[in-house]
Amino acid sequence: MALERTFSIIKPDATRRNLTGKIIAKFEDAGLRVIASKRIHMTRAQAEGFYAVHKERPFFGELVEQMIAEPVVVQVLEGENAILKNREIMGATNPANADTGTIRKEFALSIGENSVHGSDAPETAAEEIKFFFNDDEIVG
Numbered sequence: 563m564a565l566e567r568t569f570s571i572i573k574p575d576a577t578r579r580n581l582t583g584k585i586i587a588k589f590e591d592a593g594l595r596v597i598a599s600k601r602i603h604m605t606r607a608q609a610e611g612f613y614a615v616h617k618e619r620p621f622f623g624e625l626v627e628q629m630i631a632e633p634v635v636v637q638v639l640e641g642e643n644a645i646l647k648n649r650e651i652m653g654a655t656n657p658a659n660a661d662t663g664t665i666r667k668e669f670a671l672s673i674g675e676n677s678v679h680g681s682d683a684p685e686t687a688a689e690e691i692k693f694f695f696n697d698d699e700i701v702g
C-alpha cells in the first residue's frame with residue numbers, strides 16, 4: 563500500500579503536562595513517521611476555523627477555549643494506512659471508551675481534553691495539513 567499522510571495535534575492538556583515525547587513515541591512505535599512538526603499557540607481565529615464543522619455543537623465554545631489555552635504541537639504523520647492507524651493509536655474520543663494502550667486511555671483527562679486530534683479521512687487530512695503547513699515545511 564502507498565504511504566498516506568495524516569494531520570495530528572498534540573493538544574494543550576498534553577503539552578501542559580509535558581507529554582509530547584510520550585505521545586510521539588506511540589506514533590513512532592506504530593510505524594508512523596513525523597515528517598513535519600511545529601509548536602504553536604493557536605489563535606482564536608485559527609481554532610474556530612479549524613473546528614468550523616463543529617460550530618453548531620454544544621461543546622464548540624469550550625473546545626475553542628481549550629485549544630487556545632496553551633501551546634499545541636501540530637504534526638504531519640506519514641505511513642501505511644496512516645489515517646486509520648493514527649485513529650487506532652489515539653483511541654476513542656471519550657477516554658472512558660478508549661482501548662488499553664491507546665493515547666487517550668493513558669493520557670486523556672476527559673472527552674474534551676483528550677490529548678490528541680487526528681484527521682478522520684483523506685479529504686480532511688489534506689485540508690487540515692494545508693491549514694497549518696506550507697509544502698516546504700513537510701519533508702517526507
Ligand code: RTP
Pocket residue numbers: 616621625654655673674675676678679680681682
Ligand atoms: P478529533 O477530531 O479531535 O481527532 O476527535 P474525534 O474525531 O474523536 O472527535 P470529534 O467528534 O471530531 O470532536 C472533536 C473534538 O471535540 C471535543 N469534544 N467534546 N464535550 C463533548 O461532548 C465533546 N465531544 C467532542 C473533543 O476534544 C474532540 O476531540
Ligand code: MG
Pocket residue numbers: 680682
Ligand atoms: Mg474529529
